[in-house]
Amino acid sequence: MAYIKRLLAAAFAMAVAMGAYPALADDGDIVVGFATAASGFMEAYDKPAQDAAMIRIDEINAAGGLLGKKIKVVSADTKSDRAEGAKAGLSVIDQGAKLVVVSCDYDFGAPAALAAEDAGLVSFFLCAESVKAGIQGVGPHSFSASVLAAVQGATMSEWAFKEKKAKTFYRLLDTWTEYNKGICDGFDWMMPKLEAQGAKLVGQDTFKNDDASIAAQITRIKALPQEPDAIMLCTMMPGAVSAIKQIRAAGINSMILNGSGVDGSYWLSAVPDLSNFYTPVQGSIYGDDPNPDVQKFNVVYKKKTGTDPSSQYVYPGYSMIDVWAKAVERAKTTDADAVVAELEKMKAEPTLFGPRTFTHELHHQNQARYLIVETKNGKPGVVGYWTISEPIPLDALVKK
Amino acid sequence: MTTVTAPAVPAELAAPRKPPRFALARRTVMTPILLSLLIVVIACLTVMTGSRPFNQAVIDVFVRVTLVVGLYIFIGNSGVLSFGHIGFTCLGAYAAAWLTISPMMKKSSLPGLPGWLLETKLPYWESAIFAALFAGVAALIFGKVLMRLSGIAASIATFAVLAMINTIYSNWENVTGATSSVVGIPIVRVIWPYVIAAVVSIFIAWAHAISRAGLALRAARDEPTAAAASGIDIPKERLVAFTISGAVMGLGGAMMAHSIGVVTPDTFYLGLTFITLSMLVVGGMSSLSGAVIGVVLLSALIQALRWLEAGVPIGSDVFALPKGLQEIALGVIMIVILALRPAGLIGNREITLFRRNRNQ
Numbered sequence: 001m002a003y004i005k006r007l008l009a010a011a012f013a014m015a016v017a018m019g020a021y022p023a024l025a026d027d028g029d030i031v032v033g034f035a036t037a038a039s040g041f042m043e044a045y046d047k048p049a050q051d052a053a054m055i056r057i058d059e060i061n062a063a064g065g066l067l068g069k070k071i072k073v074v075s076a077d078t079k080s081d082r083a084e085g086a087k088a089g090l091s092v093i094d095q096g097a098k099l100v101v102v103s104c105d106y107d108f109g110a111p112a113a114l115a116a117e118d119a120g121l122v123s124f125f126l127c128a129e130s131v132k133a134g135i136q137g138v139g140p141h142s143f144s145a146s147v148l149a150a151v152q153g154a155t156m157s158e159w160a161f162k163e164k165k166a167k168t169f170y171r172l173l174d175t176w177t178e179y180n181k182g183i184c185d186g187f188d189w190m191m192p193k194l195e196a197q198g199a200k201l202v203g204q205d206t207f208k209n210d211d212a213s214i215a216a217q218i219t220r221i222k223a224l225p226q227e228p229d230a231i232m233l234c235t236m237m238p239g240a241v242s243a244i245k246q247i248r249a250a251g252i253n254s255m256i257l258n259g260s261g262v263d264g265s266y267w268l269s270a271v272p273d274l275s276n277f278y279t280p281v282q283g284s285i286y287g288d289d290p291n292p293d294v295q296k297f298n299v300v301y302k303k304k305t306g307t308d309p310s311s312q313y314v315y316p317g318y319s320m321i322d323v324w325a326k327a328v329e330r331a332k333t334t335d336a337d338a339v340v341a342e343l344e345k346m347k348a349e350p351t352l353f354g355p356r357t358f359t360h361e362l363h364h365q366n367q368a369r370y371l372i373v374e375t376k377n378g379k380p381g382v383v384g385y386w387t388i389s390e391p392i393p394l395d396a397l398v399k400k
Numbered sequence: 401m402t403t404v405t406a407p408a409v410p411a412e413l414a415a416p417r418k419p420p421r422f423a424l425a426r427r428t429v430m431t432p433i434l435l436s437l438l439i440v441v442i443a444c445l446t447v448m449t450g451s452r453p454f455n456q457a458v459i460d461v462f463v464r465v466t467l468v469v470g471l472y473i474f475i476g477n478s479g480v481l482s483f484g485h486i487g488f489t490c491l492g493a494y495a496a497a498w499l500t501i502s503p504m505m506k507k508s509s510l511p512g513l514p515g516w517l518l519e520t521k522l523p524y525w526e527s528a529i530f531a532a533l534f535a536g537v538a539a540l541i542f543g544k545v546l547m548r549l550s551g552i553a554a555s556i557a558t559f560a561v562l563a564m565i566n567t568i569y570s571n572w573e574n575v576t577g578a579t580s581s582v583v584g585i586p587i588v589r590v591i592w593p594y595v596i597a598a599v600v601s602i603f604i605a606w607a608h609a610i611s612r613a614g615l616a617l618r619a620a621r622d623e624p625t626a627a628a629a630s631g632i633d634i635p636k637e638r639l640v641a642f643t644i645s646g647a648v649m650g651l652g653g654a655m656m657a658h659s660i661g662v663v664t665p666d667t668f669y670l671g672l673t674f675i676t677l678s679m680l681v682v683g684g685m686s687s688l689s690g691a692v693i694g695v696v697l698l699s700a701l702i703q704a705l706r707w708l709e710a711g712v713p714i715g716s717d718v719f720a721l722p723k724g725l726q727e728i729a730l731g732v733i734m735i736v737i738l739a740l741r742p743a744g745l746i747g748n749r750e751i752t753l754f755r756r757n758r759n760q
Contacts, residue, residue, distance in 0.1 A: 039723045076453070077710070077723070082667060083460055086660050091453035107581045107664060114661045118587060137583050178580055398508060 029072035030065075030334055032057065032321075033092025034101045035112035036126065040080025045104040049126040049145075049317035050075075051305050053101065055297070056321035066325055067332065078103060082111050089115035098334040099124065099324055104313070106130040106137060106178070113138045122336050122343075124324065127316040129260075130178050131397040134363035141336050143343065143358065145320030146313075147365040149182030149259060150392050152280045154190040155370045156257035157232060159386040160278070161194045166229035166255060168202045169194075170221060174235035174243070176209035183259040184234035189396040190388070202228050209239030218250045228254050236261035245271045263373065264311035265380055273378050280370035281312040282319075282353040284382045289371070293352055319351040323358075367391035424610050430752040432606040435692045436599040439465065442696070443595045455591060456659070461699040462594035463656045465692055467676050468683075469601040470648030472691035474641045475680065477614055479621035480550065483673055484542075484558030487565035488646040490668035491538050492531040492653025494569065494576055497663050499527035501584040509582065512574020524588055524658050528597070531654035532647045539646020540639070547638040550624075562673065569665040579665060587661040597655045601648045605688050613640040621686075682737050684744030689751040694744065698730070705729050 034053075036046040057071050065071060074095040076088035085103065089112030092100055100116035102109035104127040116123035117139040125133040125144040129152075133144040160166040169191065173184045191201055202224055205217045221228070231254050235243055240262050247256065248271060258279045265286070268274060283294045285308060297318065302308055309315070326349065327342035328334055343363075348355035354369040367388055374383040439462065446458040471485055498506070498513060499522045506518050522530070546557050569576045576582070588594075608614045617637040620627040628634060657663050683694015711720035721729075737745060 082662060082664070083660055087453045087456045087460070090456050094452045107662070110581055110583060110662050111660050114583075114587060118589070132581070132583065137581075 028069055030067070030069050030098055030328075031072050031074055031092075031096040032099045032101065033089075033095060033097025034073065034075035035078055035085065035088035035092050035109075035115075036075065036101060036103050037080045037108070038075070038077040040078075042078070042080040042103050042105060042108050045313060046126055048305075048310060048314040049104060050101070052297075052301065052309075052314045052317035053126070053321045055300055055304060056318045056325075060321070060325055066328055067334075071325075078108065078112065080108060082108060085109065086111035086115055088112055093119050093121060097121065098336075101126060101320070104128060106133045109133065110138060113142050117141055120336050122324070122339055124320050126320065127313050130182060131362075131364060132178075135361070136398060141340055143320075143363040145316035145323075147282065147368040147370075148186070148392070148397065149179050150186030150189065150397055151366060151368050151388065152259040152370070153183040153186030153188075153232065153234065154388045154392060155186075155280050155368075155386050156259075156278060156372075157187050157190045157194060157230075158388055159372055159384075160230045160255060160257055161197070161199050163384065163386070164230070164255060167198065168200050168226065168228040168230070170202055170224075170228040170231045170254070171204035172217065172231055172233050172235075172243075173204070173206045174209050174239055175206050176239065177236060179259070179261065180209075180234045180236055184232065185396065186392060187232045187234070189392055202226075207235075207239075207243065209235065211239070212242070214243055214246050218246060218252070221247075221252055222250065227252060230255040230257055232257045234259065237267070241267050241270050244274070244277070248274065260312055263313075266310060268375065268378055268380070271378075275376050275378075277375040279373045279375070279380075280386075281373050281382075282368070282370065283312055283315045284371055284373065285309040285312060285314070286373070286380050286382070288382050290382065290385075291352070297352060315353045319353050319356060322351050323349060323356055361394055362397075366394075366397065428606065428610055428750070428752070431689060431750045432602045434751055434753075435602050435689060438692070438696070439595055439598050439602075443591050446591060452589075455589070457699075457703055459589075459591055459594045459659050461695060462591070462598045463652055463659055464676065464679065464699065465598040465695045466594075466601045466652035466655060467649060467672075468679050468691045468695045469598070469605050469688070470645045470652055471676055471680050472685075472688055473605050473608055473645035473648060474638075475645075476686045476688070476691065477609060477617045477621065477641050478638050479686070480638070481555045481677075482558040482642075483555060483677070484561035484565075485645065485649045486668050486673045486676065487562040488535040488539055488649040489653035489656065489672070490565055490569055490665065492535040492650030493657040493663045493668065494582070494653075495531035495534045495650070496524070496527045496654035496657045497582045497585050499530055500524055500586055500658075501582070505584040509577055509584070510575060512572070524586055524654075525593065528651055528654040528658075532651040535650020535653065536643050536647030539649075540643045543639045543642035543646070547635045547642060550634075562669070566665055566669050569668075576665070581662045581664045583662055585657050585661050585663065588658040594655055594659070597651055601651065602688065602692065604644065604648060605691075608641065608644050609688065613637050617641055678734060682734055682744055684746035684748060686748045687744070687746045687750055689749070690744050690746035693746060693751075697745065698734075701733060702726065702730060 034050055036050055037043045060066055061070050074092050074097060076091040078085040078088045085108060089100060100121050100123040102112040102123055102125055106128045109125045109128060113123040123142045127146040128144045129146050129149040131148060134142050171184060171187060174180045205220055207214045207217055233256050253276060256277045260280055263279050263281050283289055289295055298309060327339045331338035331342045343358045344360050346356060346358050348357055369385055369387045371382050371385045373380050446455055467489060475482055498517055499520055502521055503519055542561050546554060549557055570579050616632045620632050620634045620637060679694040679698050680691055682698060684690025705726040708721045709723055709726055711718040
């Protein structure tokens with residue numbers, strides 16, 4: 001009995017403490033809730049994008065706030081765990097959040113986004129690139145701040161064909177994640193259009209991110225009568241480095257086309273003097289973005305966080321607050337349905353990192369302006385930009 | 401001359417004595433009742449606070465109570481450590497997903513399901529029952545083979561079952577969605593269904609423990625040779641416990657699916673296996689009270705540490721532990737508990753209103 005008594009006392013004390021804890025929002029503020037990872041492996045993705053979002057929030061507050069009210073931020077740690085994610089979502093909702101910002105990855109952000117959807121609130125994935133991060137996988141009030149992975153594959157193939165005159169393509173897919181498959185889905189959708197104009201898919205192959213060796217795949221590329229002009233490499237870190245290294249070590253010098261997942265210079269020392277290597281990015285972290293405002297943003301980011309942006313995945317956080325705040329201003333309320341209606345009216349809405357469009361079918365970007373970064377002798381730099389000629393239709397994105 | 405006379409066995413002991421019906425049940429029923437009361441009291445307190453994240457945290461605790469009680473049914477009574485039970489949780493969770501997601505969503509995300517299943521949409525409580533049955537049948541089939549093993553061989557074999565289920569569910573694209581999240585499971589945020597699941601599993605565990613099969617299995621756990629000599633078919637009694645515990649794990653899986661609304665195969669793997677096992681071991685492996693109290697206590701501890709991590713205002717200052725300390729502190733506390741009480745907090749006793757009751 002002593003156990004139960006002690007236990008009940010503990011449970012009661014805990015309950016009282018927890019009940020008293022949630023700080024109630026001041027009526028004078030608009031609350032934005034971050035149910036993101038502040039610890040665990042997702043923190044590496046969530047933290048930079050969240051910092052960028054904070055920069056935009058500070059700007060808005062400095063300019064007089066939103067609807068005449070200050071934006072107040074509350075946050076809860078998901079610990080990179082799904083069950084904790086649901087709790088984190090509910091916790092920021094209880095603290096009065098009108099916008100619930102959730103983790104970068106669909107799998108880890110979904111529980112919190114579903115909690116927001118349940119409560120009838122707008123939710124935004126910080127940088128998820130799966131079509132599920134939105135209406136398809138959460139519900140009508142959910143959005144993603146980034147661009148679909150498929151757009152990256154489509155952009156790179158069309159750009160290589162039109163600008164680099166690449167004629168023969170090879171498709172190499174790492175089947176590890178949805179993101180990888182998404183890049184190649186975009187490539188697969190674009191390829192028939194390019195083939196009608198004279199391009200050719202000369203082969204395709206798959207590997208797994210943790211394969212130590214892709215020698216078999218490389219042998220098949222080498223066995224082609226001619227080295228392909230371009231290899232569409234649908235993969236991500238950490239396996240990408242090893243794959244790239246092996247392709248170059250085998251003496252294959254074709255252009256390598258990638259998704260945004262390999263952006264960043266942190267890994268380049270592993271493949272010395274890498275050249276002919278192309279990545280699509282929403283903004284450049286290398287100090288050469290054609291838009292001076294992006295460079296200003298990079299400076300502010302460094303001042304706030306003490307480091308330069310590590311990859312382009314910092315940027316969507318900023319665009320997210322930007323488009324949401326605009327929708328709130330236009331709707332003149334933070335009411336979810338009114339804000340969603342305003343967001344869905346956005347057609348090529350200019351943001352610092354390219355135009356953004358949302359429709360009642362898709363809360364994600366199926367067409368976007370991408371800067372193309374070329375890595376030459378181990379030095380990355382912007383060489384141009386590209387927007388795919390037509391948006392990727394929904395049925396190419398959602399598998400039937 | 402001395403004659404040694406052995407005292408004759410008194411007649412009333414020599415004659416087969418039949419205890420009155422339900423004597424054992426009457427003597428032990430206080431344990432599940434008290435444990436259920438504990439669950440209900442926690443639920444009532446939670447509802448009174450009105451805090452949604454706390455409500456969700458307590459729902460999590462009740463799901464774990466269900467899972468750990470499921471583990472206890474097999475591990476506690478048979479003494480065989482099983483690493484594979486979370487596999488049955490996975491089966492239950494996916495079965496619940498198959499039965500409750502709206503047919504339209506299923507057709508696009510899980511097209512490989514058989515036609516009748518594609519058209520089915522059940523309320524969550526019906527699906528939970530079917531999920532438990534499904535997991536129970538799977539446990540029966542696996543158990544038929546595994547229960548012939550004992551000791552470490554059985555433990556490793558159950559681990560192989562977990563790995564097998566995980567691999568199948570992470571790769572069967574059309575039926576389980578492979579490694580992608582399966583979404584669209586109706587979310588239940590009311591606490592009472594979870595209370596009912598936990599209480600039902602506690603009563604199932606109690607009923608099994610005092611049943612003929614449960615008593616025989618515990619005899620086999622403590623004295624396998626003597627038990628076998630007395631005519632106990634050990635593999636059979638283990639199979640009974642394995643099947644029942646598989647079904648309870650399946651029920652826990654279904655409840656877990658409804659509490660988060662998303663299932664992925666990696667949720668039901670090593671992480672969940674070890675946290676549930678350590679809750680059972682810390683509470684007391686061979687006691688039902690230990691299973692329940694282990695979960696409640698460790699969960700309360702985790703929650704308190706998380707709360708300290710988030711920061712507690714003391715006067716004008718905020719006192720906060722460094723992030724990530726929760727996991728370390730939890731580990732240290734578990735080591736201390738096990739060092740001081742190697743058999744777990746409760747040992748092999750059960751809580752009752754009367755002192756005389758021990759592990760029957």
